Amino acid sequence: MKIVVLVKEVPEASARTRIDPVSLRLDRSGTAALNPFDAHALEEALRINEAQGEGEVVAVMMAPASAADSLRKALAIGADRAVHVADDALAGSDLVATARALAKVVEREEPDLVLLGQQGSDSDGAVLWSALADLLRLPVVSQAASLELAGGKATVKRQTEYGYDVIEAPLPCLVAVSDAINDPRYPSLKGIMGAKRKPYEELSVADLGVPVEEVGEDGSRTTVLALADPPSRGESVRIEDDGTAAEKVLAYLGERKLI
Amino acid sequence: MRTLVYLEDHEGELVRGSLGVLAKAAQLDGGVAAVVCGPGVASLAADAGRHGAARVYVADDPALAAPLPQPRVDVLARLVGEQGFDTVLFGASVLTADIAAALAVRLGAGLNWDLVDLERRDGALVGRRPALQDSVYADVGWKGEARLALVRSGTYEPAETGGEAEVVEIPVELEDFSTRAVMVERAHAESEGPSIEDADVIVAGGRGLGKPEGFSLLEDLAKALGGAVAATRAVVDAGWYPYAAQVGQTGKTVAPRLYIACGISGAIQHKVGMQASGTIVAINKDPNAPIFEYADVGVVGDLHQIVPRLTELVKARGA
């Protein structure tokens, strides 16, 4: 089946991320990577098509042109094709503006299934799928711990505040998967080499046919007003394990009468 | 300000997170309205009144029986449009996050999420939003109306005002795509499990344990300390440990004297369930793991080395 996987670029987990104090936007100048949560969505898409013996996986990302390496990583892992929505006019897009641009790509692709990750490791938004589903007028299920496809339906088991639900939605639909749904594969050397030959399409706002005033800063209705340090949380102790970490922890707990 | 608060219900009661946001909204806006959705929810209106709502809109329809977001978006979009609310507030949950995001699209409105405070500054609504694993706090605002906000779970306490709400029934008209997803099984907590809420000491484990059997290391340490074992959603979803022992947004909220987190990255959704703990010890091999941002003792190392050794030492000390 044809599956669109929405992937995002985020700052590398090991990099110290910051918000630019002047633009009040995320400083994306440091090393960036494919959102680790999206690797689970991609893995799920690959497994579905491997089980069915056919299909196409299209990785779609909206990000500045500099994010190409992260999107190519999705190709190296196994996506068949990439669509990169890149345009200066998209800078500063909030949730709704981002959804407007990505909805156009999904409409063009007409997939049977759209998969997303459980959250961006940078934004912690965990909301894009629902905005997108509303624009596309399609059913959506989030937080999928398992996903089964049969008889033109997606069956999802997912956790909420009260335990596990099972939800069914007819295809086409959107499903956002939890990070426990599978263990994502790593790109193989062959995959990395092969990625260079896979179709990679770049689209601008004009290509998508979205009015410019509906995206980017102009199309966004949220603003960042100011930044501040978090409330201080008192002294903390750092222990690098040199073989005596357990002893040091015990001493700390003993001193404070915690054991 | 004309504020509407969405009230989530579960098993015949309004949930605490919703009532907490209602209390805050009533402080910001005297005549705050609320909305409840579902068959037979009219009986909850009185409770909403007691907790600060001046008016409660009731959408009573069998199509709203399952706690699914899309039909609720239809109800809210129409209500906000007809009544001209300029602010719509939600206590964050799996359900309300999905409602709020779609409502933002429908109304062409701004949505700010994960807020830990709301205030009025020179007449304008301002939200406080921790970002980048809570390492920076941003003040966020809205351009135009409506202003939509999701408030982080556990932020505000409900407050009884003893008021009485005017109840208004509203019609329910749903879009064709909104009812295509159906709930075939509803909220069951899988297997029974341990009770962790009253534990004095909690030893918690995440995906860093490597495999389900890794939990035996934690059980040994917990036993030596006289505590209980808890888990992250990642390992509960994967079936390594029972849901009853999960800490976080969709699990339990705990505040033991001592919380030892082993192989847990420290996602915000985990943090909200344990940040009130007395002392937090984190063992993680990644020096940049977000949990080190809020641990009192951060141990950078391999839990498979450190935990068994710590168990030995605790036992030896007790003997």
Ligand SMILES: Cc1cc2nc3c(=O)[nH]c(=O)nc-3n(C[C@H](O)[C@H](O)[C@H](O)COP(=O)(O)OP(=O)(O)OC[C@H]3O[C@@H](n4cnc5c(N)ncnc54)[C@H](O)[C@@H]3O)c2cc1C
């Ligand atoms: C709506 C929503 C609700 C959620 N609710 C919850 C909730 O209630 N509770 C919850 O916990 N999560 C919840 N989550 C999920 C949360 O965002 C994270 O995905 C989850 O907490 C990660 O679990 P983890 O720390 O076990 O796994 P990971 O994030 O994979 O972290 C594993 C950690 O182990 C470390 N590690 C690996 N090997 C070792 C070793 N040998 N020694 C030491 N350290 C090691 C790694 O460095 C890493 O930091 C929710 C998410 C969403 C979107």
Ligand SMILES: Nc1ncnc2c1ncn2[C@@H]1O[C@H](COP(=O)(O)O)[C@@H](O)[C@H]1O
């Ligand atoms: N700019 C983007 N381009 C493509 N997919 C995205 C983008 N932003 C978010 N997503 C998808 O939406 C999910 C949730 O992201 P967020 O709502 O930002 O936490 C991610 O896991 C991705 O699957």
